[in-house]
Amino acid sequence: MINIKENEQLSILNHSCAHLMAQAIKHLYPHAKFWVGPVVEDGFYYDMDLGNDVIKEEDFPIIEKEMKKISKDGKRIVRIELTKEEALEMFKDDEYKLDLIENLPIDATITAYRQGDYTDLCRGPHVESVKEIKYFKLLKASGAYYKGDSKNKMLQRVYGVCFYSQEDLDKQLYLIEEAKKRDHRKLGKELELFMFDETAPGMPYMLPNGLIMYNTLVDFWRKEHLANGYQEFSAPMLNMATLWQTSGHWDHYKDDMFVLEDTDGVMQALKPMSCPNSILVYKNKIRSYKDLPLRFCDVDAIHRNEGAASLHGLLRVRVFHQDDSHNFIRQDQIFDEITSILQMAKRFYDIFGLTFTPYLSTRPEDYMGELEKWNDAEAKLTEVLEKNFGHDGYVLNPGDGAFYGPKIDLKMQDALGREWQMGTIQLDYQLPERFDITYVAANGEKVRPVMVHRTIYGSLERFIGLLIEQFAGHFPLWIAPRQVSILPVSNEYHLEYAKKVLQSLKDANIRAELDDREEKLGYRIRDNQIKKVNYQVVLGDAEKESGTVKVRKYGSQEQISYTLDEFIKLLQDEINTKAR
Numbered sequence: 001m002i003n004i005k006e007n008e009q010l011s012i013l014n015h016s017c018a019h020l021m022a023q024a025i026k027h028l029y030p031h032a033k034f035w036v037g038p039v040v041e042d043g044f045y046y047d048m049d050l051g052n053d054v055i056k057e058e059d060f061p062i063i064e065k066e067m068k069k070i071s072k073d074g075k076r077i078v079r080i081e082l083t084k085e086e087a088l089e090m091f092k093d094d095e096y097k098l099d100l101i102e103n104l105p106i107d108a109t110i111t112a113y114r115q116g117d118y119t120d121l122c123r124g125p126h127v128e129s130v131k132e133i134k135y136f137k138l139l140k141a142s143g144a145y146y147k148g149d150s151k152n153k154m155l156q157r158v159y160g161v162c163f164y165s166q167e168d169l170d171k172q173l174y175l176i177e178e179a180k181k182r183d184h185r186k187l188g189k190e191l192e193l194f195m196f197d198e199t200a201p202g203m204p205y206m207l208p209n210g211l212i213m214y215n216t217l218v219d220f221w222r223k224e225h226l227a228n229g230y231q232e233f234s235a236p237m238l239n240m241a242t243l244w245q246t247s248g249h250w251d252h253y254k255d256d257m258f259v260l261e262d263t264d265g266v267m268q269a270l271k272p273m274s275c276p277n278s279i280l281v282y283k284n285k286i287r288s289y290k291d292l293p294l295r296f297c298d299v300d301a302i303h304r305n306e307g308a309a310s311l312h313g314l315l316r317v318r319v320f321h322q323d324d325s326h327n328f329i330r331q332d333q334i335f336d337e338i339t340s341i342l343q344m345a346k347r348f349y350d351i352f353g354l355t356f357t358p359y360l361s362t363r364p365e366d367y368m369g370e371l372e373k374w375n376d377a378e379a380k381l382t383e384v385l386e387k388n389f390g391h392d393g394y395v396l397n398p399g400d401g402a403f404y405g406p407k408i409d410l411k412m413q414d415a416l417g418r419e420w421q422m423g424t425i426q427l428d429y430q431l432p433e434r435f436d437i438t439y440v441a442a443n444g445e446k447v448r449p450v451m452v453h454r455t456i457y458g459s460l461e462r463f464i465g466l467l468i469e470q471f472a473g474h475f476p477l478w479i480a481p482r483q484v485s486i487l488p489v490s491n492e493y494h495l496e497y498a499k500k501v502l503q504s505l506k507d508a509n510i511r512a513e514l515d516d517r518e519e520k521l522g523y524r525i526r527d528n529q530i531k532k533v534n535y536q537v538v539l540g541d542a543e544k545e546s547g548t549v550k551v552r553k554y555g556s557q558e559q560i561s562y563t564l565d566e567f568i569k570l571l572q573d574e575i576n577t578k579a580r
Contacts, residue, residue: 001175001416002168003041004161011039016077016126017067017133017162018044023118024066025158029053034120035096035146035155042176043161047144049096050156060138063158067136074131075116079124082110087121096146097121135169136162139176148309175416182416184468185313191473191531193464193481194314202311202318204461209481212511213464214321216479217457218299221323228344230295230325235277237301241267246434247276248368252403258303270303275428275453278326279435282449287439292449293333297325299460314465321460327452328437334450338384338408338425341454345410345423348456351578352467352476356423358385358393359409361400368403369430377427378406402453404430414470422463426453474532474554478575484512485533487524489540491516497544501537501564508568529554535571 004010018037021044026032029050037046055063082090084101087110091097100121104110113122115130127133139159146152161176163169180186188194193210196203206214222232244250244257249272258270271277278296287294299321306318329337342358349356360381363374385394385408394408401407410423428451438446457463467475477483486502488494495516505512515524521538528536536552538559543550549567552559562570 001042001179001418002172003419004043005039005041010163012125013127013133013164014039014044014160014162015122015124016130017136017160018046019077019113019115019118019120019122019126020067020070020130020133020136021063021138021158021160022046022048022120023070023115024063025050025055026118027066027070028063033094033096036100040159042172043139043159045157045159047146047155047157049153055141055156055158057138057141064136064138067133070116071130071133073116074129076129077126078114079126080112080114080119082112084108084110086110087112090119091121132164133162135164135166136160137169137173145309148307150308179416179418179469182469182472183313184315184465187468187473188313188465191468191481193468194461201308202306202316204314204317204319210464212481213467213475213479214460217460217463218323221299221457224344224348225295225297225325228295228340229293230297232297232299233278233281234298234300235271235274235281237303238268238270239276241269243276243280244269247279247431248404248434249273249276252366252368256304256306258305271300272302272304274298274300274302274322274324275326275431275451276435278324279431279437279451282326282328282437283435287328287449289330289439289441289447292439293327293329293337295325295327297323299323314461314468317459317461320462323455323457323460325454327454328432328439328449329452330439330447331450334380334427334452335384335387337452338381338427339388341425341452341456342384342388342408345456349410349412351580352470353580354412354414354470356410356412357395357419358389359395359397359400359411360385361397361402361407361409363406364399364401364403366403367401369433373429374406377429381406381408381425381427384408402426402428404428405453407453412466414466415472416469420462420466422458422466423456424454424458428453474534476578476580477534477571478578480532480534481511482513482531482533483510483571484535484537485515485528485531486512486537486539487515487521487528489521489538491518493541494539494544498539501539501549504564505568505571508572510568510571525552537567 004014022034031051033049035047084104084106087101111123112119113124113126139161142157143154144157146155161172192207194207195205241250257272260268262268281296301319301321303319306316310316327337362378367374405426405428407424407426409421412420412422432448432451439449441447484505486498488498498514502512502514532554534554538550548561548563550559550561551567
């Protein structure tokens with residue numbers, strides 16, 4: 001799926017289409033007032049106040065018809081420059097535009113765009129004429145609080161998308177529909193993987209099926225990391241503010257932290273990341289150059305105070321588990337250490353059929369520390385990327401580094417071509433300095449280590465959300481919560497044999513369940529298909545007499561007979577190879 005926001009031409013076209021939609025709505029609802037209409041990844045939206053009127057999706061054809069009429073009229077889109085005083089006069093009857101204008105500097109040059117009988121405050125740019133805006137579709141309508149604040153008035157938000165050809169529009173609409181089918185929030189509910197409750201917004205409950213996936217991913221992670229010299233630890237969830245002040249997070253990240261005061265009046269914060277805790281583990285004893293690299297990893301819960309408007313299923317939450325590691329290394333180990341992390345990330349992602357593009361995110365405006373050290377860290381990361389991926393194998397992302405160091409972000413493409421930010425590798429010279437950590441060099445001198453922050457999965461919750469959408473809920477057998485369902489044709493005649501098969505599968509560590517509901521066999525087969533169970537085992541007279549099993553694989557109508565031992569081996573091979 002094309003990311004409209006990152007394509008300059010499509011971004012301009014979609015923003016122009018947002019104005020076209022607003023003009024059409026103004027024709028149909030003359031009292032309409034408009035707030036903002038930005039471009040987003042999958043098109044555009046406009047927030048509006050329609051008084052007592054409500055736009056529903058069944059109204060879209062009427063609005064689209066009016067949009068096409070305006071487009072055929074072919075008016076030029078004209079840019080107008082205004083002083084603040086002129087802008088206030090032009091939009092004096094629109095409180096939403098007045099709010100935007102009044103927050104601008106007194107000497108600001110303000111721009112508006114006019115197309116026929118419609119003029120809107122806007123920075124632009126736009127296409128030359130409404131005639132260019134031909135291939136569009138309105139997608140959905142929803143509510144949105146003014147300025148994203150729940151204390152303010154609820155406005156209406158209408159989404160749409162626009163392309164330069166009908167073919168490209170049709171492709172995008174197909175992918176949008178496919179994305180709806182794969183929506184992890186929808187499938188998560190249907191497959192009983194996770195839930196949310198209003199008493200804990202943005203904080204997921206992992207249901208038994210979802211926790212099976214979570215634990216399976218963590219078990220695999222532990223095995224791989226142990227084999228690669230990592231040591232797992234766990235740390236407190238709550239630390240005094242002094243820890244976060246030392247690390248710099250208090251100054252740079254406090255607004256995104258959950259802060260509280262204990263009974264003694266001491267300021268505390270729930271940890272939003274594990275970096276300072278890893279440093280305290282490092283400082284627990286004297287370290288030698290022979291100890292390095294030291295790799296301390298954890299999957300503790302971390303909390304971030306995300307705004308309610310930004311929460312989105314498992315993809316944007318307030319509490320999650322991150323497969324953090326903080327690796328303490330010598331200067332001469334930087335290249336090899338980061339290369340090994342990239343290789344580990346590739347092994348992990350290959351298992352799920354995911355590919356990634358590395359993004360080099362450089363020094364932000366609010367960076368901490370000395371410029372010389374930043375330049376050196378960025379040069380080191382550039383060297384790793386150049387040698388591992390080539391000059392054209394990564395993307396430069398200026399100004400998006402962490403406040404303590406540059407980073408390599410691993411952005412993955414899913415089955416629909418959407419890009420997701422997951423793993424990250426951050427090279428940090430600053431926190432070792434702030435916490436005054438050292439190791440004893442071969443000559444007996446104390447030397448400052450370098451710190452590498454890294455994740456592979458990133459947020460486990462987000463990764464599970466991605467997997468739900470990547471596989472449309474039909475998971476590879478090794479992580480599937482429901483691997484096998486056993487269906488006796490008749491409980492009266494076949495239930496005992498079904499129980500024996502169930503026990504044999506469980507003894508072989510297969511996640512199997514017995515479906516002995518008093519329902520017709522056809523109904524149970526269809527229901528297990530809906531639940532996306534990987535294998536259904538149907539047991540009737542023939543199977544009972546021969547000691548065999550009749551197996552139907554998800555997505556197939558074919559039924560194949562196996563001996564029980566053959567079937568168990570088939571499952572174990574599929575699990576052990578992590579086949580997709």
